[in-house]
Amino acid sequence: MVSCPTVGIIYPDHAAEDDYPFAAELLGVRIPVAHIYGTDLHAVPELLDLGSPEKLAAGAAKLEAESPDVVVWACTSGSFVYGPDGARNQVEQLSASAGGIPASSTSFAFVEALRALGATRVAVAASYPRDVSELFVEFLRVAGIDVVSFTGAGIETAAQVGTLTSGEVLDLAAANDHPDAQVLLVPDTAMHTLRFLRDIETHVGKPVLTANQVTVWEGLRLAGYNLGRPELGTLFEEGVDHDTR
Structure with missing residues (x-):
C-alpha cells in the first residue's frame, strides 16, 4: 500500500469533473484530471471515437508529469460501448500507453464495486x-x-x-x-x-x-489503498473489500 497514491483520471470534455478534486480533498489523495475531447453525444459511433486508443494515449501523455500510480478512463459509456472484450483491450492499451501502470475504466469499476x-x-x-x-x-x-x-x-x-x-x-x-x-x-x-x-x-x-464514485474507488483499489469515508456512500464504508486483482 502506498501512503498517498496518485490516481490519474482521463475525463471526456467538461461536465462534472469537479467531483474529483472534491473527492481528493475528502480522501487526502491526489486525483489529477486530464481532459480529452470529442463530440459529447450519447451515441455509439461518437462514443467509440471518444474511447479510441489514440485519444486515451493522448490523455495518458497529459498525465505523465503527475507520475500517477494508476490511471482510470473516467467514462462509462465510452468503455462499455466496446463490449466486455473490447473494453478489456481498451484498458490494456491504456496501461501500455501510460508506461505499464495499472489501468481501468468506469465500466469495470462498477463491476468491481459490486463484487x-x-x-x-x-x-x-x-x-x-x-x-x-x-x-x-x-x-x-x-x-x-x-x-x-x-x-x-x-x-x-x-x-x-x-x-x-x-x-x-x-x-x-x-x-x-x-x-x-x-x-x-x-x-x-x-x-x-x-x-x-x-x-x-x-x-x-x-x-x-455512481460513476464518479466508483471511478475514484477503482483507482484507489488498484493502488492498494483502502479508506473508509462514508460521506462517499456505502462503497467507502469500513470493511468493504478493496483488494486488488
Whole structure:
C-alpha cells in the first residue's frame, strides 16, 4: 500500500469533473484530471471515437508529469460501448500507453464495486438513450450481474447531464429503483453525485453506486489503498473489500 497514491483520471470534455478534486480533498489523495475531447453525444459511433486508443494515449501523455500510480478512463459509456472484450483491450492499451501502470475504466469499476459489496442484483438509472443503456445492461450481464430493471432517460449529451441539479438526480434515482435490486447503479461521469451521495442512498433506501464514485474507488483499489469515508456512500464504508486483482 502506498501512503498517498496518485490516481490519474482521463475525463471526456467538461461536465462534472469537479467531483474529483472534491473527492481528493475528502480522501487526502491526489486525483489529477486530464481532459480529452470529442463530440459529447450519447451515441455509439461518437462514443467509440471518444474511447479510441489514440485519444486515451493522448490523455495518458497529459498525465505523465503527475507520475500517477494508476490511471482510470473516467467514462462509462465510452468503455462499455466496446463490449466486455473490447473494453478489456481498451484498458490494456491504456496501461501500455501510460508506461505499464495499472489501468481501468468506469465500466469495470462498477463491476468491481459490486463484487466488493457482494451484490448481484441491480437496477440501473441511466441518463443515456435506451439503445446505449442496453449496452451497459449487457456489459453487466456478461459480468454475472442480474439487471432486474433499467431505464434510459434519453439525455442526448454529456453537457446536458452535467447541468442536472441534485434534486433532479435524486428524482432520477428514486423513479428508477426496483424493490428486488440490492444496489442501484447511476452511470455517467458527466453527472454530479459525490457531494450528495448519502442523500441519494437515503432517498432510495439502499446502496447506490455512481460513476464518479466508483471511478475514484477503482483507482484507489488498484493502488492498494483502502479508506473508509462514508460521506462517499456505502462503497467507502469500513470493511468493504478493496483488494486488488
